[in-house]
Amino acid sequence: MSQSSRQYELVLLGATGYTGKLTAEHIATYLPTNLNWAIAGRNAKKLQDVVDELTKKTPDRKQPAIEICELEKGVLDVLAKKARLIITTVGPYMLYGEQVLAACAKNGTHYLDCTGETPWYHDMVEKYHETSTKTGAIIIPECGLDSVPADMMTFALTNHIRKTLSTSTSSVVMSMYAFKSGTSGGTSSTALNLFSHYPLSKLSSTMKPYALSPVRPTKPSKPPSANLFYRLLGLRHIPELAGLQTNWPMATVDTAIVHRSWGLFESIAKDSSRPNLSYGPHFRFTEYMRTKNVVAGSLVHLIMVLGGFLLAFPLSRWILTPFIKKFLIPAPGEGPTKEEMKKEFLHYRGMGIADTQKKEKVMGKLEVPYGGYVATAVTLTAAAEVVLRGDLAATEAGKLGGGIVTPAMLGEQYLEKLREIGMNIEVGI
Known part of the structure; x- marks a missing residue:
């Protein structure tokens, strides 16, 4: 399935957790109001509570849909096929991350997370870098305060x-x-x-x-x-x-x-x-x-x-x-x-x-x-906008066409988005 025909631009997995809620708020606040997105998790009531809170804070925007999702291979494959990009804040990633990343790599779905678990990252590169380069999935772990x-x-x-x-x-x-x-x-x-x-x-x-x-x-x-x-x-x-x-x-x-x-x-x-x-x-x-x-x-x-x-x-x-x-x-x-x-x-x-x-x-x-934690919400949100609404093809991540890459591969566009959302980044001072 081509990315252009997918049901959602973005799915946030783990929106009911501490970092997930902050990320949902920043997506609702800073990404375009017509973003077609969803929040996903296991508990329908908790997900609805998140949507209700977002509705109060950002009543002028299209609110996210709800996707009930277990962290199982078949279910995650279905979810990955629905989205152009999945952000997951469900950790520890060494316990709950591989199936999500694998589904994205297999199905050509872009991926962001906020892990700081370097041994897990190392294993994911060995297992899924080649797959994601073939499917066109741009995979960026450690896209939070780490690193x-x-x-x-x-x-x-x-x-x-x-x-x-x-x-x-x-x-x-x-x-x-x-x-x-x-x-x-x-x-x-x-x-x-x-x-x-x-x-x-x-x-x-x-x-x-x-x-x-x-x-x-x-x-x-x-x-x-x-x-x-x-x-x-x-x-x-x-x-x-x-x-x-x-x-x-x-x-x-x-x-x-x-x-x-x-x-x-x-x-x-x-x-x-x-x-x-x-x-x-x-x-x-x-x-x-x-x-x-x-x-x-x-x-x-x-x-x-x-x-x-x-x-x-x-x-x-x-x-x-x-x-x-x-x-x-x-x-x-x-x-x-x-x-x-x-x-x-x-x-x-x-x-x-x-x-x-x-x-x-x-x-x-x-x-x-x-x-x-707010910094992580900001870095994930800014990266999502570059991937979904920026000139992705002009970034080195886009030119590679897929693979497990790093935030720096989003280049100048990412720097500018971070500045727009509130980070002061200066060099040559």
Whole structure:
């Protein structure tokens, strides 16, 4: 079935969950009022409640239809054939994501999600990238807070260096400069479940910097250096990014996605007449979090290292998990309240370094006037508009004709949509 003849432009799967509801609100608020769309899930009453709430907030638009859908292969195949694009916010994706992605890949249906589960992403590339290239399905996992800010900041910086300095980029360093953002029970539980779902060998191999890239660099640039004292404490001092930096919990996930973008653009540049798409043969991405002082930064590093170590082993994980779930993280389905979200924000800083003898530096910033979950709703909504109503054929994702790609493959159009919905993205500052 051709995409033009499908019943819906968009189906949002998981609209009754915490992130799903926010995404439904943003679709209703920012996408064209004549969008032909549906929300899908297992519980008809909860879905109707979502529609009723959307009707109150956006009475001037066409409201979504309701599709009752179990996460089963045959049912999902039917749903995929009805839609041009499916957005799924149903996680953990390692438990509930593969059947949805597989149905989209098989039936030529575009796909977006907001996972941060890198081992799962790795498996999906191995299983379904080739299928989706044949059917024309553009599949973009990690199109939420994981890992749109990092991926699009890198795209913007490398693009600026290429256009203004006529050279490639040696590296991009990004910093979580300042933030206030809560967490949901679903996100927290997913992070815990990764350790029990995958063996350590799998986690280690799939979360290496270039694990998701289709190619490997021969001589990647070196990451920012640090003296022995700072290295022992997990710190870096980068004056251009406001000084002292420590571990950022999302860095490993973001790094894998940015390097997949690098690898995809590198492959296109080598196999086509468009060498200007390459970030650069020596490109490396690194990400940190700004910290106020040595003590605070060292404490973050210690917590992350010790926490990861204890969760890696079954016995200590068995002892810790009940305590973490009871006292440290929200229950599934819970997250920041509407009032709390009004005070949230995310501010990033980035630095691109040209691959020249002078090592010219280009600075950038990405500022989000809301927290992580609203940011995810925004990034999914903006990507959906590019795919459905933008000039998709002009994007690198569209030119590839299908496959498991990254947010950066939606290019300049995606940057502009993110800006339109409220993100401040500047480079060359």
